Amino acid sequence: MSTTETKPAPPPVEKIKIKVDGREIEVPKMTPDWQGKMQPTTMLQACALANQDVPHYCYHPKLPIAGNCRMCLVEFGTPMIGPDRQPVKNEDGTPKIAKSVLPYEPSTPRGAIACATPISPGMEIYPSSPATKQMREAVLESLLINHPLDCPICDQAGECKLQEYSVDYGKATSRFVEEKEHKPKQVDLGPRIMLDDERCILCSRCVRFSKDIAGDDALGFASRGSRNFLTNFPGKKFDNNYTLNTVDICPVGALTSKDFRFQMRVWFLKESKSVCTSCATGCNIVIGSRENKVYRYEPRENDAVNSSWMCDAGRLNYKWINSEFRLTQIKGPKTEWSLALRDIAETLRKAPLGSVAMVASARQTNEELYLLKKLATKLNALTDSVPRTGEGDKLLVNADKNPNSNGAKLIGIAPAQMGSNLPKIAEGIHSGSIKTLIVFGEDVTKCGISADLLGKLSTLIVSDILPNKTTEAAHYVLPGCAHAEKRGSFVNTKGRVQRFMQNTQPKGNARAEWEFLHELVYDVTGQNGFVSIEGLFNQMAKEVPAFQGVTWAALGDLGVTINL
């Protein structure tokens, strides 16, 4: 198998025994922290292993621990040690547990914050005890004292931890009769972020994210006590490549995305697992849409690719999917799919070998490129993709702005030096040796094949999503799909093969490229393939050496890394 998924067996893990709600469980003594360094397992992590979720706000597995919200308080005890330094036993021989209590009031349990307290052998944690419940109620009540309770107009409503824990531990009425503290509202924190300080619960997740993940120490807390509020430095815009991640990790509706703000109630969103197409990193995302309109991308955790984050540019690059200019109808002599495909197939079959060339975008999926490659082989066509470069950064953003450059190379559409065949194709058209050009997903007039040159072709077959100079010059335009409207896979910059799922329906008469390509390949080559994306991928994996041993099913939600 050419994947790197088979790793040597990990060394044995040291385990310790503890009790969670009276049930004994063995948990690893050490657990990776936010940076992956091994640290003593915390009570919160141990409880999670025992299927007990401890409510928390400030704790985030991908950020340094702050321990400031106190929501994760739990009642606990440790084995009692006698004056002889020996464990004290109950009558039945079991170790006696000393519950943690207030020193001056031994009848009152003293909780510990589960997010930052390491476990120890024999420790007993009581996440479901009445005392724990009381602690949670008290913390929640205090968090709500100055909260505006504007859920009806809050974008976070429906995915707000304050709402969720209020359902679990909140009171139906407020005992607070004083005037609520008023804080800044509609604070324009930066070009993409709007802050409502009254909703903020001061958990500092956004502060830590900005400082420790994005490397931009830009947020902090001003003033103190109940007037404490989150802010940027006056006049200094909160603007780095990753600001919108703070909106995701903000457990409440304090940080909102200017783009998504007031656009859609989150519970109406239809969500599906996908991959960002804006650069070669291929961050895992969730696409949210309603009534066939895409409203947002959110990052989806994948430690092999993007941790829990994505860049702002990638996140906001979805509007083209909803564009009113989308190509929705076939343009050409035949405007019905089966007739058009047959017509095109006939033209291609008649074309002399070597007179056809193909430019297929490295934004097309592996499956589509594989089918195009079959076509190219049959027609002995010169092929290439179009390199697309921009700025990269140290965290996620790749300088290669194509999501599938590696796929295009592995499948053999693009040469090792992507784009190096483009001048040859231009030359061929110029000299008249190339008479037919197939273009998928690129405006070739932007890369050396001018509209004048296109005019010299006897046949120009183009598939695209939005109109451009190339579609204008085409004899046939086949309307294709955005990734959100189809299934498929990409190979990212590190060789991660990742699949994405369909979220919305194709626009108008448009069809997923792999679907109609499958028909076209059959019409031209007579080779039948698979009509499902699974079958297509698996067939490709058998034929293209780099994918050997990988299956569509094995890709799962997180993908598989292959050797490049």
Add this chain to the structure above:
Amino acid sequence: MSFTVPKELETELDELITHYPQKRSASLMFLHAIQEHFGFISPEAMEWTAKKLELQPINVYELVTFYPMFRTEKLGKYQIKVCRTLSCALGGSHALRDHFCQKLGLDSTKHEPQTTKDGKFTVEFVECLASCGTAPVVMINEDFHEGVSNQKADELLGRCK
């Protein structure tokens, strides 16, 4: 607004940094010195401080806004600090502050420090000034005044030229 620090002050501040194992540890003393010189700490001063101490401006901003002793605006020539902690409160310091406000045409219902339009006086509440036995206690700039009655308050105001 441009912000320039006189040479002597900068030399003094540079020397101050050397007293601490880490530059950021000098923050408080650094800010005190700046405030002493300029009377308050402007955003430009905070940015300058951050650069000097190898911090980000937000770090300095958090500190400056945390402590009420640090000022972000120019205050009056005479700063009247009325103690409001327990002994003084019992000794009538709230009424005393009202009196100051009334005399100087300030709004006593406001919580924050207030400065007269001519920039001469600032009146504010502060916490315990450590002379609880002689309540109510007032500080005017660096001078301490004990057992301040309304009459004494008027006298004190009269002495401020």
